[in-house]
Amino acid sequence: MSALLAVEDLGKSFGGLRAVSGLSFTVNEGEIVGLIGPNGAGKSTVFNLINGVFVPDAGRVQFRGGNITGETPYRVARHGIARTHQVVQPLAELTVLENCTVGACFGRENLPLYRARAVAREAAAFVGLEDRLAMPAAQLTIAGKKRLELARALSAQPLMLLLDEELAGLNATEIERMLEVIRSIRARGIAILIIEHLMQAIMGLSDRIVVLNSGQKLAEGAPAEIANNPAVIEAYLGDPALAASLHGGAPA
Amino acid sequence: MNDALLEVEELSAGYGEVQVVWGLSFAAARSKLTTLVGANGAGKTTTLRTVVGTISPWSGRVRFKGEDVTRLSAHAKAARGLVLVPEGRQLFTNMTVDENLEMGAFTGRGAHGYATRLERVFTLFPRLKERRKQKAGTFSGGEQQMLAIARALMTDPEVLIIDELSLGLAPLFVYQLFGTLKALKEDGLTVLLVEQNVHLALAVSDYAYVIAEGRLFTEGRPAALAAMPEIRRAYLGL
Amino acid sequence: MLGIIAAIIDGVLIGSVYGLAALGLTLIWGVMEVINLTHGAAIVAGMFGLYLLANAVHIPPYATLPLILIGGFLVGIVLYWISVHRLMGRPPLMILLSTFAVNLVVIGLGTAAWGTDLFNVPVSLPSVTWGRYTFSGTHILAAALTTAIAGALYLFLYHTKLGKAVRAVANNREAAELAGIPTTRVLSLSFGLGVALAGAAGMLIATMFPFTVLSGDAYQLKSFVVTALGGLGNPAGALVGGIALGLIEGFAGQFMPVSWTLVIEFVLFVAVLIIFPRGIFAFRRA
Amino acid sequence: MRKLYLLAAVAALVAAPAFADDMLTIGMTLSQTGPLNVDSVAQQRGAELWRDEVNAAGGIKAGSKHYKVRFVTYDDQSQGGRVQQLYTRLIVQDKSQFLFGPYSSGLCATAAVISEQYGKPMLITGGAEAKTLELGNKYLVQVLSRAGEYLAGAIRALESKNAHAKLAVVYADDPFSKAVAVAARKLAQAGGLDIVLDESYAPNTTDFSAIINKTISASAEALVGGGHYADGATLARQIHDQKANLKYISLLVAPDSPQFASLGDAAYGITVPSQWEVQAAYKPDFGPTGAAFAKAFAAKFKIAADYHSALGYAGGLLLQHAIEQSGSIDADKVVAVLNAMDVTTFFGRFKIATDPGHHGLQVAHEMVLAQWQRKNGRLEREVVWPKAAQTADLIYPLH
């Protein structure tokens, strides 16, 4: 098992704020790695550092053994890393099919238009959007847009997917469907790095989990280990002792 | 819930053609701390934005002190004492602490008794007093959240609505802010809170609503809710 | 050598008026991110305001300034509701086009009424002579009034509640609304202010130079250059940028054919936009 | 459908006189809305005065026929963009037999491409640049003196006072002003004047401080140049405001407008090369005297006539004369007459070059130099050059 993606000692500050610092982890081929942490922990920043939206202040990003640190997002996409966005970014006036075609055209394979359309269609069908191909993206429901994000990323025929809160805002049935889709993506041999708030889902899905807090790695391990790690519980639920003290009215 | 200061009835809202909130009803009782909890994307922020009027509801009603204020603009609601501390603080980053506070007191309601309220705010947040002339944009997250709450207090709110109080803050600040909220409540302020730190939220609140997928999942007293395994699961998957 | 110093002084005097004109443009941009293409028309309206009030109603030239400020303010508010309000939040092209359309209407009406004939408002003021060089009283007074208006604007923005509300809306419109500030009214007020400043600049220019209905274009272009130099949306930068432009025009012209200063001006304009999109004189912001 | 008939009927009624046999149609574009609108409109008014007088007198007599004159005019916005379209329309749709050129040399050259094709004579009353007439056109007739002549009088007048004056040449970057300045420079150098400053500026320049400071630094005693309206007036005003202490100033076009007097003291002493001044009393071979024209013009339009309006009138007058002489409205015959004509009207002499390289170029008309002087406390223009036409002495030096 070789590391597909290796992040080494990554750091990024905005103004005075250290958003990410000293972060290292790897994702192996065919693996699903969960990236979790409380709001504001720097998870989306990590994605932006990997795919080149931000240039890191420190550290390196290696993909398939090559250094891709600081490359522009479109070059990173060409290497085979596709992503979805937490806040959906549809190309609003374009149809579902056209959105996916963009992904296919400019993704890893750099396909010509006619072949890209076929790939796009397949990707759209894969996530269950085959009956809305001609619908402008703006008219999709939030769940539809989430799926479109995924279909667009898949159209790029990536080696690796970065999924940013793909399940947020979906209802129970939609979540179930989406989880199935994600599993079948992995079954195709595509590695996945996933940010997710829904613990139940990510615990069941991931092979490994990396926990971030305030831009640093708090813990890393198998889901079961993470679930029982007191530091993780505190970061998520808050400090129960603190809560108790407020309850009692006496400062701790 | 007869003493409800703020009542929300069958509220539906969304963006463009996408519905996010589906017929949600809840109330905030006078001088109590009420909490809305729910997963990311459950529609909490949209609900609050609709209640204070930065987006208009598709249907449903918002009553404040018994009066229907559904269609009032956000600034008109603020002028009546219905004040939101938005998610991500939303300070006037190019302006000083003093100016931010003055803007909080922009309405006639806030301008009345400005000096005494300023004193009170500085008593609550002495850190702000030390930095009155400093620009808000240079503050740390915790200081910004303090200023955001202080600014809202300058409006002389009857209902203070806070979206994600502890978001991205260090535990020390979180503790301080919750302490302050508790003190404000004890002084008679009505507070409606959206919070991801469930333990803390439930610890300080008097009543809580759990929201999922834009609908009401369950409601009740905090102690009862905290004991419910569904909530633990929904949040941690444990 | 004296000539160069004279050129510098003249540059500063004229430049401050350019700065005032640009102030109107940059204020509107700063508050609502709108490039107001009625700017040139507003400047011309200020010029003709002076002409009509001074020649037809016989008001002393400088006494028209407050009238023009008030008139410009009211017209600006009306323009906001006509051409900007409905289009807020739409692609920026829409407001560019709607303000351009209003500009066409205003210039069209002006041309129909006055043709493109030349107008001059004779203003006689004592001038200051220094060796062979003379600084016209109108230029000195225009610069002084510009400073006064800019100072008043500063006092308004930084020391009145309403002015602070304008800055608050510029800074974060949603937060301002939540703080109880009627943001739409503040936007219309800011637009009114921007137009009033443009009108005042036009009025001051008209005390110095003859003008025609079409004079606005040149000053609008200059205002663009000035805002680029000073940083879009930065009122202090606009004044500094204006003076910088005045200096370039006065100073560069002493060392090369004057007709080349325009080339320098616009090349600099583009270069500054590319290299310092927030303006050369933009102070580091948090 | 009925509406359409009605419309057609109304149109026919309106159009009917236009197609009567004895109607002569003259087409032209003018700049109603562009920057050159002032000169163009003045010229138009002069032409209209001529038309109305001709029609009141029963029309132009050609052979046995009397032709009433009708104008068709369109707005060219002072831009080249539509000139060819509009002149084609004037010729093809409106059936103009004769044309007046648009205002400005460039537009004339552009319009000439069309007028030449159809062999329509075009009288140029607002394009002084000689280049237009050096392109090989056969139906162009220039009524006014060419650009090169504009400052000739001004330079000679200056030389008569100070043969070695230090001269600043300051002119707008437009085809006309540039041509004028180039000629003036040559004349001045030949005459021994010392050119201490030679500057051009963009036509939309609004502030001349830099140029004036340079003029002062160069110790210039005289300044010649300018461009059109706004720039020329601004230049004059700033020269005054900045006390440039020039002894002699001659500017193009702007000082010719009656509005120029509104500059007050800044206008005093400024000279302007003029195609015509009312005081220049030529003895006309035909048509009104200058004074009669000026009187009629003032009566009709309530403003004083300037040389642009005189040009408009003169254009009509010369065309009328040529038609009457040839006894027909046949273009080639009329042009043949114009080619041979050597006449004097209230506007001055008229004779054009006929060699193929310069056909239509005005060679006989002389310009005068007018100066704004005080008369009974009011500013008025007096002719100061040439000496023969002089109505007042040149005031020199101004300071």
Place this chain on the structure above:
Amino acid sequence: MSGKTTGTVAGEQRASLRRRPFFWIIAAVIAAFALAPAIGNNVELRESLLLATVYITLASNLNIMLGYAGYINFGSIVFFGLGGYTCVYLISAHGWPLAAAELAAGVAVSFLALVFGLGILRLRGAFFALATIGINEAVQAFVSNFEPWGGAAGLYLPTTIFKPLGGPMRALWVVYFLLVAVMGASLYLSYAVKSSKFGLGLIAIGQNEDAAVVLGVPAPLYKALAYSLSAFLPALAGGLYFFKSAFIQPSDAFDLNLSTEAMVIVMLGGRSTVTGAAIGAYLYEELRGYLLTSQTFSSFQLVISGALLLLIVLFVPGGLMGWIYGRWPRGKEVLE
């Protein structure tokens, strides 16, 4: 709408542009432009349509930047003017034949556009729009001082210049047909770009540049290429147009109003549509032509154009095609 899914890959592979009805619609438009004035030697119609061809060329090419890529270009006219100057200069000073001068003008201007583009396309939104104004004005100021091009006085062409094309009468017809060809090429270019991978990338940039870049669209390269590409045909049109005028001067060549008119046209017809740019240009030209030549309206033509534009922007923001698509959604498949 699920019917759209039925096409096979192989089918699409073969489906060239010529298979679509729109290809033939453009061909019909070109034929109409070429034939309508030629029948009966209607010179007046030719002159009126000639301006329409120029407007359509300018608007179609502007649409590539403005409509597809979403970049507001106030200075698109700079290509037209530079093309005109290059062409007129090569003919008058070096005696080049029209065809060679045209080609040189197109190539030179496109190259220059690429250079400009690489510089200013780093900017977005209002900053880009302002920079385009700056470029136009800088070029105009430069040309006004550039003596080889006649500086402010401009360049004149003698009548003999029309001889190689069979005298002025025929030459104007030749120029007209060439302009129709340039217009046709513009329509096809605009259509081909829209139907290509390149165009898809541009439209993606126009919709959401950040998202497009993440999807792999090489935005800087595409924008610069689009900018350069959209310079070529306007440069040719400028060359022909000023050749026909026999005179060129800076204020006519770099008239900012014409740029703005081109933007108005694109809005009038509907952004991002080939048909919209063409119909918008045609309607606009007819309207302006009517207002200018109407005795009643000519003094108020600016007022009327302005008021009309304001009404369109306020109430029909999608332009003509937006309105048509709204009424007749299938229209999108026929009229691109």
